[in-house]
Amino acid sequence: MSLTTSRHRRARTAALLALVLLAAPACADGEGGAGPGAPVRIGLLASLSGTYQAVGKDIRDGFQLYLSTHDGKLGGREVELVVADEGNGAATAVPAATKLLKQDRVVALTGVVGGGSVAAVSPLLAETKVPFVGSNGRPELKDVSRVWHTSYLSDEPGEAIAQHVRDDVKGSVYAIGPDYQGGWDELRGFTEAFAKAGGKLANPDGKTTFTPFPATTNFTPYFARIKASGADAVYTFYAGSAAVDFVKQYAQSEVKDLPLYAAGFLTEGGVLNAQGEAARDIYSVLNYSPDLDNAENRAFVAAWKAEHDGSPTTYAMASYDAAAVLDRAIAAAGDDVTPDRVNAAIGQLGQIASPRGTWQFSPTTHAPVQKWYLRQVRQDGRALSNTVVGDLATVGG
Amino acid sequence: MAAGIRFDPYVVPALDGVAYGLLVFVAAAGLVLCFGVAGILNLAHGTLYAIGGYTAAALLDGGWPSLALALAVGVVAATASGALVAGLLTRVAARSHLTQALLTFGVALAGGSLLVGAFGPDDPPVRVPAALDGSVAVAGHRYAAYRLVFIVVAALLAGLLHLVVRRTRAGMLVRAAVDDAEMVAVLGVSPARIRVGVLAAAGALAGAAGVLGAPIIGPGPDTADAVLLLSLVVVVLGGLGSMTGTLLAALAVGQIQTLGVALAPSAAPFLLFAAMALVLAVRARGLATVRSAT
Numbered sequence: 001m002s003l004t005t006s007r008h009r010r011a012r013t014a015a016l017l018a019l020v021l022l023a024a025p026a027c028a029d030g031e032g033g034a035g036p037g038a039p040v041r042i043g044l045l046a047s048l049s050g051t052y053q054a055v056g057k058d059i060r061d062g063f064q065l066y067l068s069t070h071d072g073k074l075g076g077r078e079v080e081l082v083v084a085d086e087g088n089g090a091a092t093a094v095p096a097a098t099k100l101l102k103q104d105r106v107v108a109l110t111g112v113v114g115g116g117s118v119a120a121v122s123p124l125l126a127e128t129k130v131p132f133v134g135s136n137g138r139p140e141l142k143d144v145s146r147v148w149h150t151s152y153l154s155d156e157p158g159e160a161i162a163q164h165v166r167d168d169v170k171g172s173v174y175a176i177g178p179d180y181q182g183g184w185d186e187l188r189g190f191t192e193a194f195a196k197a198g199g200k201l202a203n204p205d206g207k208t209t210f211t212p213f214p215a216t217t218n219f220t221p222y223f224a225r226i227k228a229s230g231a232d233a234v235y236t237f238y239a240g241s242a243a244v245d246f247v248k249q250y251a252q253s254e255v256k257d258l259p260l261y262a263a264g265f266l267t268e269g270g271v272l273n274a275q276g277e278a279a280r281d282i283y284s285v286l287n288y289s290p291d292l293d294n295a296e297n298r299a300f301v302a303a304w305k306a307e308h309d310g311s312p313t314t315y316a317m318a319s320y321d322a323a324a325v326l327d328r329a330i331a332a333a334g335d336d337v338t339p340d341r342v343n344a345a346i347g348q349l350g351q352i353a354s355p356r357g358t359w360q361f362s363p364t365t366h367a368p369v370q371k372w373y374l375r376q377v378r379q380d381g382r383a384l385s386n387t388v389v390g391d392l393a394t395v396g397g
Numbered sequence: 398m399a400a401g402i403r404f405d406p407y408v409v410p411a412l413d414g415v416a417y418g419l420l421v422f423v424a425a426a427g428l429v430l431c432f433g434v435a436g437i438l439n440l441a442h443g444t445l446y447a448i449g450g451y452t453a454a455a456l457l458d459g460g461w462p463s464l465a466l467a468l469a470v471g472v473v474a475a476t477a478s479g480a481l482v483a484g485l486l487t488r489v490a491a492r493s494h495l496t497q498a499l500l501t502f503g504v505a506l507a508g509g510s511l512l513v514g515a516f517g518p519d520d521p522p523v524r525v526p527a528a529l530d531g532s533v534a535v536a537g538h539r540y541a542a543y544r545l546v547f548i549v550v551a552a553l554l555a556g557l558l559h560l561v562v563r564r565t566r567a568g569m570l571v572r573a574a575v576d577d578a579e580m581v582a583v584l585g586v587s588p589a590r591i592r593v594g595v596l597a598a599a600g601a602l603a604g605a606a607g608v609l610g611a612p613i614i615g616p617g618p619d620t621a622d623a624v625l626l627l628s629l630v631v632v633v634l635g636g637l638g639s640m641t642g643t644l645l646a647a648l649a650v651g652q653i654q655t656l657g658v659a660l661a662p663s664a665a666p667f668l669l670f671a672a673m674a675l676v677l678a679v680r681a682r683g684l685a686t687v688r689s690a691t
Contacts, residue, residue: 051618053518179666212666217614217623220413221659227538228406241520241617248612252532252541254409270519274615277530 034107036335039078042326043100045121046111050088051240054270055113055315059135061308062319063110066327069303074323075330077337082106086113090120097121101128107330108133108342110322115139115154115182122147131343133326135319138367139181146343149367150321151314152287153396154182157263158190158237160372160392161285163197165190165261171232172202173261176222178213178238186237186263194235202231217245223253231255237263244274251278259283267377267386269313279377279384287368288314288356289375289388297355311385312355321354328352362396369396409538410659411652416544418651419551420613422644423606424624425631426558427479427599429643430571432632437596438494440501441482443625444508445475445600449607450616451512454521457611461526464608471608472601478508479600483593509621520617543612550609555644558602562640571595630669634676 034040044063047056060083072079082104084096093112100106101124108131112118115137125132125146134149141147165173175191177183187208191201203209211222226234234255238246243266250260264286267279290301290311300320304312312320325346330337332345351358359370371394375386424446431439452471457463482504489496524530525543532539562568574581574591582588603624607616614620627650635646653672658665 057518209662211662214619215666218413218417218654221410221655221657222662224406224409224659225662241615241619244520244615244617248615249541252539252543254532254539256532256539270517274520274522276522276524 034077034337039080040074040330040337041080041082041104041106042074043097043104043106043109044081044083044111045086045093045097045100045109045117046083047087047113048083048085050092052086052088052113054240055136055313056086056111058269058313058315059111059113059319062135062312062316063323065300065303065307065316066320066323068307069299070323070327074327075333075337077330086111086117089114090116093117094120094124097124101125101130106130107337107339108326110326111135111319112137118147128339130339131346133322133346135322136315144366147366148325148346148361150325151318151367152370153365153367154185155189155192156395157285157287157372158186158188158235159193160395161235161261161263161283161374162190162193162199164285164374164390164392165233165235166194166197166199169199169233169259172200172230173233173235174202174226174229174231174258175208175235176226177208177210177236178216178242179210180213182239183210183213183237187235190235190237190263202226202229204229214242216242219246219249220253223250223255226255226258231258233259233261235261236266239265239268240271243267243271247271247275247282248278261285264314264375264386267375269315272377272384272386273310276384280379282377283389284375284377284386285372285392286314286375286386287370287372288317289373289386291380291385291388292355292357292373294355294357296353300355310383314356317355321352321356324354325349325352359396365396367396369394405537407656407659408536409540410655412535412540412548413544414652414655415648416548416551416613416651417654418648419548419555420606420610421627421631421650422647423551423554423602424610425628425635425647426555426640426643427602427606428628428632429635429640430595430602431599433639436494437486437592438498438501439482439596439599440498440625441478441505441508442501442599442603442628443621443623444505444512445478445603446607446610446614446624447509447512447616447621448475448478449604450523450611450614450620451516451521451607452604453608453611454516454523454616457524457526459524459527459530461528464526468605468608472604475600475604475607476597477600479603480593480597482600483596486592486596487589505621505625509618512616512621513618516616518618520615523611523615525612547609547613554605559640567594630673633673636680 044060046059047053067079082100084100086093086096100109110133112134113136118134118137119139122141131146136151138149138151138153175187177187191208260282262282262284264284267282267284272279301312328349329342329345333341351360357371359368362369372392373388374390374392376389377384378387380387428442431437449471452474453467456467456470489500529543529546531542533542533545570586578588631643631646631650635642653668657668
């Protein structure tokens with residue numbers, strides 16, 4: 001009996017508390033946006049815990065690097081950066097985004113590692129009419145009127161390298177990748193463009209081999225199939241620990257002498273250290289490499305190395321660029337920085353100077369039209385690094 | 398190349414299945430000891446393997462002495478962790494498996510976070526001794542030298558384990574405790590001490606598997622879960638209390654994961670669990686006897 005009353009009371013207290021919590025921020029900020037002189041509040045959502053925390057931390061650090069090298073200001077305005085943890089995916093991303101959008105009432109949202117998280121957060125963005133400048137995950141979206149990405153679409157790396165592989169390899173190519181949306185997109189981008197260029201897949205049924213994800217940690221049986229197919233080269237996409245397993249086992253397998261081409265994430269960031277010697281000579285395609293020779297990149301890499309061990313990744317670069325995009329958009333939005341004005345200003349930016357080289361938003365997909373680079377894992381001083389060995393196609397839109 | 402389609406492409410997967418199976422055996426043997434003997438469902442078992450793996454990543458530098466050092470440190474650390482789990486379990490050991498599972502699962506979560514906190518979120522590189530860091534020709538195929546040597550070492554470990562359980566006094570006590578724990582207590586041996594000993598021994602096995610297996614199933618944030626899952630599958634497939642059953646089950650898991658995938662890649666996602674379900678459906682009586690024993 002006493003238990004039920006206390007439960008009732010507790011429920012009432014909880015309801016009251018919830019009301020207070022909801023009301024408080026609503027009173028504090030009548031409306032999203034910042035008038036003249038007030039700091040501009042930006043929300044950054046990224047995986048600071050869980051499987052993708054290495055990527056998430058690069059995204060956070062890339063954005064903060066832009067702020068710290070620009071006096072903490074974007075568009076001449078003081079910035080208050082509110083960071084929230086995306087966790088492993090949609091389940092943790094939605095409550096964190098809800099807090100940023102409804103409680104903190106940020107003027108713009110950036111970051112987000114997972115494509116699934118972006119898809120789950122997009123209804124919230126549509127509801128609150130806050131522009132989103134994503135720096136990594138990019139799912140299939142119907143309405144991109146307030147969604148922008150500084151990264152890439154998942155099928156673009158494969159599309160960009162297909163012609164080069166066709167020209168370089170005398171014979172057939174075996175396509176293999178992880179069995180999930182990202183893997184399908186990455187490999188489809190390659191196989192479609194490769195077929196269009198007249199290339200032939202070595203896979204027995206003419207279709208990409210997909211390995212269970214993330215369950216596959218031993219790739220030896222797949223290497224046996226590649227060997228049996230008589231392929232002359234391999235194209236793949238893996239990221240994270242699967243990339244480490246794939247590359248290390250490939251180097252000791254019976255197909256180790258076949259050239260390996262990949263979407264750049266196979267050897268990007270922390271995974272390259274884990275792969276070590278096994279990664280040597282792998283060709284990959286990416287929109288960035290720390291050794292690109294342009295003024296923006298030299299400044300970016302120097303500033304990054306002053307604060308971090310090792311070279312910046314494409315993830316950090318994309319987030320740095322998201323800050324650059326917001327910098328110019330907020331400046332263009334004038335005195336009254338509202339989400340609507342920032343969004344309109346992003347649409348008018350035109351060419352954007354970046355460590356990756358100059359790029360611009362595609363008017364249809366709101367993702368970059370950018371140049372892709374062919375890189376090879378080579379010795380750079382004491383460490384192995386992704387060295388640019390050539391330009392590939394400009395892809396996007 | 399197309400001529401050898403029948404048998405030749407499957408040589409390497411079959412060989413790899415043995416390496417993989419033996420690794421899973423060494424990792425799972427500890428779990429079988431825990432569950433079969435001490436009646437403890439230790440869900441932190443995968444974390445003990447991860448401790449060994451991270452030790453290997455931290456200490457291996459490409460030379461033989463570092464391998465010996467990593468093996469010693471990894472085994473000691475995992476043994477200590479196993480004993481720690483036993484200590485935490487003293488108050489709930491007599492309770493249901495659900496209580497033990499909750500407690501050890503909590504230990505696994507906390508331990509996993511501590512490892513990631515200490516070693517970072519990336520999978521650290523593991524450097525095997527330089528002499529083994531390459532591939533050798535086996536029946537006209539290339540195969541990783543380390544894995545070939547690992548097969549020999551793991552087979553030795555399995556043989557040693559068999560001897561210890563069959564021939565030594567400690568092994569006999571442990572087997573006696575499986576059959577009749579009360580009678581062993583009457584003999585003047587505290588079941589609690591056997592429990593601590595078994596959990597520590599299980600930790601040592603997991604630690605050794607973690608160090609030696611690090612180049613095969615490497616340390617990382619997901620390692621503990623993956624190893625625990627494989628070990629549980631082996632426990633279910635092999636039945637409890639029998640090292641021979643465990644060995645056969647582990648070798649079967651190895652072949653399913655390699656040869657099975659090479660033969661039927663489209664079935665790869667569910668081959669292992671389909672096999673497990675099949676064994677459970679056919680061998681339901683075996684599992685029932687296990688239930689009544691614990």
